[in-house]
Every structure is written in structure tokens, then in C-alpha cells.
Amino acid sequence: MNFDDTPQEAAFRETARKWIEANAPKELHAELSKSSLGRIRLANRDIVDVGKAWQKKKFEGNWACLHWPREYGGRGATPIERVIWQQEEGVYGKLTQPFQIGEGMCGPTVMAFGSEDAKRRYLPKLASGEEIWCQLFSEPSAGSDVAGLRTRAEKKGDSWVVNGQKIWTSGAHYSDYGLLIARTDPNVPKHKGLTMFFLDMKSPGVEVRPIKQANGMQEFNEVYFTDVVIPDSQRLGAVGEGWSVSLTTLMNERMSIGARLATGVPEMFEFCSSLMLEDGLAIDDPAVRSKLATWAAKSNGLKYTSYRTISALSKGERPGPENSIGKLVSGMMLQDIATCAMDLQGAAGVLTGNDEETVQGQFQQMLLSSPSMRIAGGTDEILRNIIAERVLGLPGDIRVDKDVPYNKIPTKGR
């Protein structure tokens, strides 16, 4: 049990710190510090442009995708070094948002299942931020039940022809490539007829339509495929093995979760420390204290849980389903914190503009955005099922469609 850096870790930290000191876009520090909930609001700059510039600089300095092998654009760093980097990168890490799906999910899947040519062609450009990737899994009729997806890929010669629709694709509008799971055989049970591909998002027949979300923002998209041709060389894994390939993607998603999950606790602590109520500071109010302490303890618990995971990883253990707890806890906490902060603001809490009373509406934004944290990347309910079944060993749900050929599963309007 040791939190101190080893001499090698300390040296690594020092190198990272010096490099960041010399290279980081310091003019953005204040704005980035104020951006919470993983949503960046820069006054005059586009997050993708700024992010790409920082990513490119990191890549040139050999600080991008640290844990990837050097030949694919990484640094070959240990899990602990990656954490040290994230600690040192601090608020500038928020600029990596456009690349997180590529780095955390698409890249590792290409690394595990792509040809050597594909790895050398695509991974370094993904690491440098030159090319952005998105993930095309969810569909209108396949959310939590993602294996029930309908998008079809049919073999024509050396290529596949794709027709269908994906939804909730973060960043599809600025992505260059997409990781796509599609149904290649509807005559077998649903998990068995899927295949994984990647495709050029500029391919003819790909249409990206932004979704206006409940919080008024547009971060997700619908993606339509009309006779989109994908060469067979862009298949990842065997035909019909798409489900197990997707599990690799999701496993890596868990690995990338942890250090950067927003909980809302630092924002709430600061807010309560400065908010004057009738009887004094909010933080001196026993009811506020009690909630704040519980949230702080939870947030610390999440942080140290991720440290335990990293320690396990550095001993060669694989990240397990137990890491599902990060998003489960932080999603609910964000929503509760936002509600509580607005309660303390009283009548003014209803305002969402740049008002002084509401600290520029940061908790209002948190309130409106937090439902997505409890849904995207596995709903709270799916995460609880994963914990119950795969960690605690409880029985799976009774699945009436499990052994039925996909095209015989009862459905609405297929």
C-alpha cells in the first residue's frame, strides 16, 4: 500500500510536468477550469480545433495515447504512468474530449483485430488527432438491447453493402472514421449474426443528422446508411463474431473510465463555501454539510476505486465488470448535486443565463445534462445488471429471444 512515486515514477512525473509547463495552451486555463460535467465552453474557439492542436502537440512530444505501443503512435507507458500523465495534464485533459471514443474504444479494437497494415495506417493518425473516430453501435430499436440491432451489411464480391440507421453517435459530425457493428446474418440468433467493420465517414451514402437534445445542445447524431460500400479489408474479426469483438471495445471503455469522470463535487464544494444564506454560509448549514460530506466520500471512493483498478492493471490483471460502478455513482450524484445547488439558490435557481446568483448557470446546465450520464454508455439499470450477473453471479434475465433466429423475434414494425 503505497501512494508515493517510485524514483522512476517521480522522474516520469517531472518530465511530464516540465513538458506541459512549456507546451500547454495556458491562455485557456481559466475557461477550462470553469467547464464542468465534461462539457467544454470556450468563448471564441471551437473545441475540436483547439483539441486537435493540443493533441498534435502531444503526439509530436510523444505524449499521446501513452499506453499504446510506440509503433502505433503511443509511448508504451505503464498504466501508472498514464495516471501520472492525467494528473499532470489536469484541466488540459478536458481538451481530449473529441478523441476519447477513438482512443478509448475504436483504437484498441483496431489494435486487437485489425491487420498490421490497418494498424500502421490508422492508429498513429488517431493518436495525433489528425483523424477522429466515432462509434456506431446504438440504433433506434437497439439501445440497451444493442445485439438486437437492425443495420444490415450484405456481402457483394469483396465488399459489404450497408443499409440502416445508427443513433446517439457522439461526434459523428466531425469524425473521419467510424467503428460499425452490423447484422450480416438475420437467420441465426441475434448475438451470432453480427460483424464489426470500420468505415470512412465520408463514404457515399453516409448521412449525419444532428440530434437536438433535451438540454438544448447537439452533441449526438443520427447516422443513416444507404448502400454504403465497405471493403472486406475493413472488417474487424471474423464474420459473425461482431458481438465478441464489441465486448473488447466495451472492456476498453471500462479501462478508459475512471480518472476523468465528473462528479460535480468540487463545483458544489466551492459553491457552498461561498454562498451566503440567511443564517450564514451554506457550508455551515448542517443539512448541506451532511449531503456534501456524503458526496465527497463517494467521490473519493470512486477515485480510490480507480486507483485499485490501476494497481490491478499494472500487475497484469484485466479490467473487470466491477468498474461499471464509476458511471453509475457519478451520474446519479451529478443529478442530485445539481438539484441541491438549485434548491439553495431558491427562486433565482430557475434562471439559466449568465446570472451572478446562479454562478452563470453551471448547476442548471448540470441538471439538464445529467440525464444523459445515466443513459449513455449503459443505463444505470444495465450497469446494475452487469454488476449483479457478472460480479455477484446472480442469474441472467430470462431472455425469450436468446435462441430464436433474429428474423423470427417478435418486434414492432420491422
Next chain:
Amino acid sequence: MNFDFSDDQKQLRDQARKFLSEKCPPKAVRVVLDGKAPYDKELWKGLAEMGFLGVAIPEEFGGAGAGHLELCVIAEEMGRANAPVPFSSTVYLAAEALLIAGSDAQKKKWLPAIAAGEAIGTLALFEGKGNPSPKNVKLTAANGVLNGVKKPVADGAIADFAVVAARTGSSGRESDISLFLVDLKAGGVEVKSLTNLDPTRGQAELTFKDAKAEPLGAAGEGWSILTQVLDRAAVLCAFEQVGGADRALEMGRDYALDRIAFGRQIGSFQAVKHMLADMYVSATLARSNSYYGAWALSTNAAELPEAAAAARISATQAFQHCAKNNIQVHGGMGFTWEFDCHMYYRRANAMALGLGSLSYWEDQLIDRMRKKNAA
């Protein structure tokens, strides 16, 4: 960074678990629960023989001199087994107070006896309602004797000695409080057992009438020593609570797999699965916070006060949550005396109060975070 126990420490955990599963099965706990013995003397002797009582006591004072990480590992197993012995009073409170503030002679007198299982110690702090606070200490010390009443005192009826918080000044400051060591067998102390939530750990009222006492630590330093002792005990108790929470979760899980209703295992219903998943989440957060506390405790880090408060809050909530929902998963059977669920429910809720209640530690955490932010 290596945020895990070492292989040796894990081996010690296995050893402690095996020992306790043999010597402290639920039916042994029930002997004390049913009032047939004040504590499990055989188990206490066994713990001494295994070296568990003195695991963090230096060798020069008769202990194993291993350290506090080792003690954390054992604490977790004690909590899992719901052990009906005065371990926390003696080892986390009395021995820690001696280690922090005791003179060489005091350490030589009591620590080897603790390690050998020959002396039970406790901390006499509370005087009725309320949480740890210098204001709540009314018992007085003057001319080498104590006068006043302490209540409740954990394991007070079976203790051989007590560390007693006493008022030695009236300035209204923390420096009014000093600590004393009292040999409870030397006369001047009336002991009355009190019925309490968790009969597997006794509570007592101690009335001091000109009881002879020797100072523990410097005069006026009592509260500062006590604060350190409570922080250290908070981490150690958190491990017991984590052990108890895990056991309650396991009991619930096992029952959900075993029990059939509506033609299915009840663990296949999402209402039950999700309840158990939430128990796992709180137990995991508590474990991680406790590991951080263990690190801070074992290295005497400046982070200890904050780490201890967070571990205490997290572990208290997790044990209460798991113990409560374990009964819920069991349904009606969980509400019988015959099933063991209530033993964990009792222990969880008694432990939630022992070192100061949840709201007290919530206050502490916020104060300590503010202090850090201000620095």
C-alpha cells in the same frame, strides 16, 4: 503507487479468515448474543496466541511489530465474523492511546498484557448524549483522582483498564481536557452493565468516585491525543465495517440464489438484483476509502484526518446499507432471531455510533476539507 495489500498481508488475511471461521462461527457469536457469556474468552485467548492482538504493537512491548496495514487486514476479518470480543476497544482505542501518549512505564505495563490477551482496555469518553466534544466532558480530575460518570463505555464491564477523558480546566478551550489511565480493578469505580443494540459487544456505565488515576500524556493535551486516537480508530473500524458489509452482501447474494419464488430464483428478479448491485457499490466505495485510510494510517500521513473521516462515513453507510438490505432480501426469515441477518444489522447500527455518529464525522470531513482548501 501500489494501491493494494502485499502478498504477505493477503496471506495474513487468509490465515485470519480461516482461524475465525473455525473459532468464531455464528453459533459462537450467539452464545454472547443470548447473554450466556459477556464475551468469547476462548476466542480472545486464541487471538492472542495467533499474535493478532499485538500485531501493531512493537516487539519491545510484547507485540508482533508488524504494523497497521496488518492490523487493518485483521480488522476486516473481525468484522466479517462479527467477533464477540473487545477487540476494537482494546486494540484500536486503548492500545493506540498508549502508543501515542503513554510513558515507557505505562506501555511496558499494559501493551504486553494486551498482546498476551491478559488485559482488556477501553476508552471512557462519552457522558450520555452527544458526540465527541470537549464541552461534553464533565468528569473531573484533581489531586490524582477522578470523579464523574462515563456512559456508554464499550466493553466497560469486562475491561481491566480505561483511558479516561477528564476535565482539568475551565477555560472553555480544548486544553481543558486531559487523559488519564485508570486501573478498573483497583477500586473507586462502580461498573454497571447496560443493555444495548448489539449484545455481542457490551456497553457499561462507569461511575468514578475518587478513583485513582495517572495522567496519560501531558496535561491539557487530552483532546489533541484523543483526536488522533479517534482518527486512527475510525480507519480500523472502517475495515471492520467493510468486512461486515461484505459478509452481509454475501449472505444476501447466497439467499437470492437459493430461494425459489414464482418458480424462479429470487436473484433472477431485477428488483432483487439491483438491490444487491447497489449493496456491492456501497461496499466497494467503502473498501476503496478504507484502503486510502489504511495508507494514511500506516504512514502517519498529513492526509490522515481527512482520509479517516471519509473512510468512516463511507464504511458506516455501506455496512448499514448492506445489513439493512440483507434482511430485505431474506424477507420474513430475515426478521427471525434464528437467522443471522439481525446480528449484522445490530452490529452495523451500533458501530455507526461508537466513535461519534455519522453526522459528527460528516462535520469532521467538511471541516478538514475546508482546512485543506484554505491552506
